[in-house]
Amino acid sequence: MPWDNGVDMKKSALWSHEAGTRDGNARTASDVGRDDLPEDSRYDGGHFDSFDDGPFDDRFDDGEVDFTADSYSDDPSAGEMELEERNSLRRVAGLSTELADITEVEYRRLRLERVVLVGVWTEGDAEHAESSLAELARLAETAGSEVLDGLVQRRPRPDPATYVGSGKVKELREVVISTGADTVICDGELSAGQLRQLEDKLKVKVIDRTALILDIFAQHASSKEGKAQVELAQLQYFLPRLRGWGEAMSRQAGGRAGGANGGVGTRGPGETKLETDRRRIHKRISKLRNELKAMSTIRSTKRGRREAQRVAGVAIAGYTNAGKSSLLNALTGAGVLVEDALFATLDPTTRRAETPDGRPYTLTDTVGFVRHLPHQLVEAFRSTLEEVTGADLLVHVVDGSEPQPHEQVAAVRTVVSDIAEEHGAPVPEELLVVNKVDQVDATRLAELRQLLPGAVFVSAHSGEGIAALREIISDRLPRPDVFIDALVPYTRGELVARVHAEGELVAEEHTADGTRVRAKVRPDLAGALQPFVAVG
Numbered sequence: 001m002p003w004d005n006g007v008d009m010k011k012s013a014l015w016s017h018e019a020g021t022r023d024g025n026a027r028t029a030s031d032v033g034r035d036d037l038p039e040d041s042r043y044d045g046g047h048f049d050s051f052d053d054g055p056f057d058d059r060f061d062d063g064e065v066d067f068t069a070d071s072y073s074d075d076p077s078a079g080e081m082e083l084e085e086r087n088s089l090r091r092v093a094g095l096s097t098e099l100a101d102i103t104e105v106e107y108r109r110l111r112l113e114r115v116v117l118v119g120v121w122t123e124g125d126a127e128h129a130e131s132s133l134a135e136l137a138r139l140a141e142t143a144g145s146e147v148l149d150g151l152v153q154r155r156p157r158p159d160p161a162t163y164v165g166s167g168k169v170k171e172l173r174e175v176v177i178s179t180g181a182d183t184v185i186c187d188g189e190l191s192a193g194q195l196r197q198l199e200d201k202l203k204v205k206v207i208d209r210t211a212l213i214l215d216i217f218a219q220h221a222s223s224k225e226g227k228a229q230v231e232l233a234q235l236q237y238f239l240p241r242l243r244g245w246g247e248a249m250s251r252q253a254g255g256r257a258g259g260a261n262g263g264v265g266t267r268g269p270g271e272t273k274l275e276t277d278r279r280r281i282h283k284r285i286s287k288l289r290n291e292l293k294a295m296s297t298i299r300s301t302k303r304g305r306r307e308a309q310r311v312a313g314v315a316i317a318g319y320t321n322a323g324k325s326s327l328l329n330a331l332t333g334a335g336v337l338v339e340d341a342l343f344a345t346l347d348p349t350t351r352r353a354e355t356p357d358g359r360p361y362t363l364t365d366t367v368g369f370v371r372h373l374p375h376q377l378v379e380a381f382r383s384t385l386e387e388v389t390g391a392d393l394l395v396h397v398v399d400g401s402e403p404q405p406h407e408q409v410a411a412v413r414t415v416v417s418d419i420a421e422e423h424g425a426p427v428p429e430e431l432l433v434v435n436k437v438d439q440v441d442a443t444r445l446a447e448l449r450q451l452l453p454g455a456v457f458v459s460a461h462s463g464e465g466i467a468a469l470r471e472i473i474s475d476r477l478p479r480p481d482v483f484i485d486a487l488v489p490y491t492r493g494e495l496v497a498r499v500h501a502e503g504e505l506v507a508e509e510h511t512a513d514g515t516r517v518r519a520k521v522r523p524d525l526a527g528a529l530q531p532f533v534a535v536g
C-alpha cells in the first residue's frame with residue numbers, strides 16, 4: 001500500500017505470529033490519507049470489516065475512542081517539576097539502528113517496522129530513563145523492528161489522554177514524519193484511550209511496551225504450552241481494549257442525529273457484533289485456561305515424580321539474556337538454545353546434573369524476566385514460573401557486562417517474591433551468579449563484588465568459575481540429615497539403591513540376612529527404611 005514516505009509496507013513483523021496475525025498497517029495507512037478530514041471524523045471505521053476474516057484476526061486492533069480525552073487538563077502537580085525539563089523532549093542518543101547508506105533502499109523496503117520510541121520519565125535520574133529506553137530499543141529490535149529514534153519526556157506521570165504531554169505530541173509527530181517511522185512504541189502500559197488518541201494524532205500505529213513484549217513471546221513460543229500461554233496473555237491484554245472501544249462507539253452513535261447512518265466514523269461492527277466477538281474471546285480464554293490447567297497438571301506430575309525421587313531441584317532464573325541457557329549448558333553439557341535475543345527461552349528445560357561428590361540434582365532453565373513484565377504474562381506463565389518457586393535452590397544469573405545489574409537483580413527478585421506470595425510458597429534460597437565476567441575488566445569486577453556481595457563470578461563462555469560454581473551449588477543443596485543404620489533384606493534391593501542414589505553412605509556390608517547400610521538420608525527414605533532399622 002502506498003505510504004507517505006514512499007515505502008511499501010510489508011506485513012507487520014510486530015504483529016505476525018501464529019496465534020493471530022494482524023496487519024497493523026491497515027488503519028494507520030488509511031489515516032495518513034485522511035489528513036484533509038475534519039478532526040473529529042478522521043478515525044476510520046472501515047477497517048473493522050476485517051473482523052470477519054477470522055475469529056481473532058483483529059484482536060489487537062483498536063482500543064477505545066476516547067472522545068472525552070480532550071477535556072483532560074495537564075496534571076496540576078506538573079508545576080512541581082522544573083519547567084525546563086517538563087518542556088523538553090529529551091533525545092536519547094545512540095539508539096538509532098537506521099541504515100546509513102541510502103543506496104540500501106531496496107533492503108530498507110523489506111524492513112518490517114520503522115519505529116520511534118517514546119518514554120515518560122517520572123522518577124530517577126536521566127541515566128535511568130535512558131537505560132529504560134535502551135532496553136525498549138533492544139526489545140523492539142528483538143521483535144524485528146528498526147529503531148529510528150528515541151525520546152523521553154520528564155513528567156510527574158503520564159498524561160491520561162496522550163501519555164506524553166499533549167504539546168509534545170506535535171513534536172513527536174514531527175519526528176515521525178522526519179524519520180519516516182511507521183510505528184511509535186511507548187515505554188509503558190497504555191490505556192485503550194491513550195493508544196487511540198495518540199494514533200489519531202500521530203497518524204501511525206502506536207503500541208505499548210506490554211504489547212511489544214507479548215509480541216516477542218508470541219514469536220518465540222514453540223511448545224503447545226508456550227503458545228497457549230502467550231495467546232491467553234494476549235487475549236487478556238486485548239479484551240479491555242475491545243470493550244472500551246465498544247462503549248465509545250455507542251456513545252458516539254447515540255450523540256448523532258439520525259444515529260443509524262452517521263457516516264464516516266460511525267461505521268463498524270456495532271454493539272451486536274462486538275458482543276459476539278467479546279463472547280468468542282471469553283470462550284477462547286476459558287478454553288485456553290482449561291488446556292493450560294491440564295498441561296500444568298502433567299508438569300506438576302513430572303515435578304512430583306522428581307520430588308518423590310528426592311532429587312534436589314535447582315532453578316536457573318534471571319533477567320532475559322543474562323546467559324541462563326548458556327549456564328545450563330556449561331553446567332550440564334545440555335544443548336539448550338542460546339541466542340543473543342531477549343526471551344529466547346520460553347519453555348523450561350530440565351536436565352540432570354550431579355554434584356562433584358556424586359549426588360544427583362536437576363537443573364531447570366526458565367523464562368527470563370524483564371522490568372515491568374506484563375502481569376498478563378506472569379499469570380499466563382504461572383505453571384512455568386512455578387518451576388522457580390518450587391525449587392530447592394534458585395541460581396539467579398546476572399549479566400555482569402550490564403551497566404546497571406542491581407536494577408535487573410531487583411526486578412527479578414520482585415517477580416520471584418510476587419509469584420511465591422501468590423502461591424503461598426516460601427521464596428527459595430538464592431545463589432547470585434554474575435555471568436559474562438570475560439567481558440568485564442578488573443576495575444569493574446571489583447565494583448561488582450562490592451555491589452553484589454556474596455555473588456559467584458563466572459563466564460559460561462570461557463568456563464571461568466564454573467567448577468567453583470558446581471562446588472557451591474553442591475554445598476547449598478539440601479543435604480540428607482537423618483542417620484539410619486538398617487539391615488535391608490535382599491528382596492528390597494531398591495531401597496539400598498535409593499540410599500546410594502539419594503543419601504550419603506557411611507558404611508555398607510553384605511551379610512547373610514541382607515545389606516547392612518549406615519547412611520544419612522532424607523526423612524522420607526528414613527521412613528521407608530524404618531522397618532529394617534537394627535534395634536539396639
Ligand SMILES: Nc1nc2c(ncn2[C@@H]2O[C@H](COP(=O)(O)OP(=O)(O)OP(=O)(O)O)[C@@H](O)[C@H]2O)c(=O)[nH]1
Nearest residue numbers: 321322323324325326339340343344345368460461
Ligand atoms: N561474553 C559472554 N557472553 C555470554 C556468556 N554467557 C552467555 N553469553 C551470551 O549472552 C547471550 C544470551 O545467552 P542465553 O544463554 O541465551 O541467555 P538467556 O538468559 O538464556 O536468555 P533468554 O532465554 O533470552 O532469557 C548469548 O549471545 C550468549 O552467547 C558469557 O559468559 N560471556
Ligand SMILES: [Mg+2]
Nearest residue numbers: 324325344345
Ligand atoms: Mg534462555
